[in-house]
């Protein structure tokens with residue numbers, strides 16, 4: 502895998518049936534790195550992925566675990582279906598996460614990440630305790646695989662996440678900071694949150710969005726093309742430089758329209774090239 506530059510631009514992309522074709526689609530954008538999302542029902546074939554990465558000279562920075570049954574339709578649906586907060590799927594998702602960690606290790610990736618779901622604020626809450634203990638177990642498992650374990654930011658306010666980190670107390674537990682999520686979930690001003698969480702940030706998503714509509718409780722905000730939402734991507738990159746972040750700038754764009762998605766990603770690459778300079 503190639504050695505990356507500081508703030509190298511990459512893409513968050515999802516594993517398709519053919520690893521070579523999946524990687525070539527990302528390379529066609531002129532990129533050499535990315536974060537690989539693994540759908541819940543994806544059959545993990547580390548040998549095929551390792552061969553594809555070696556052949557294509559491509560770096561995967563993080564392997565992201567998705568789970569069967571997750572939906573991001575609105576905030577109540579996220580609370581009910583995403584990550585480790587839903588109790589009925591917790592054990593199955595823990596097992597899957599260990600498989601993801603082993604898969605990442607086998608293809609030479611030193612970080613795994615996921616959306617843990619909405620972490621409750623109340624430390625005596627049963628879900629809080631169960632998820633905290635599971636985070637500790639997975640962090641320790643990842644550490645044995647030589648990996649950091651990153652939680653995606655933004656479904657809870659930064660101070661709640663910070664308290665959670667202090668309580669979990671595992672050095673390899675880190676944050677994949679997504680500035681748009683804080684806006685989409687209405688959980689706080691992202692640049693300020695980045696300052697607060699800075700010491701835990703290992704990777705970032707470059708994603709943009711607008712705040713949820715005030716007259717629709719439970720609604721999510723709207724994801725936007727990079728630079729067209731409320732994050733202030735210029736301020737975000739400036740803040741990353743200020744906190745000494747040197748990792749990749751991983752573009753994330755999740756919309757159904759594949760043609761528009763491609764246009765937006767190309768535009769985002771151009772924008773980030775100017776801002777990182």
Ligand code: MG
Nearest residue numbers: 653679706753
């Ligand atoms: Mg994200």
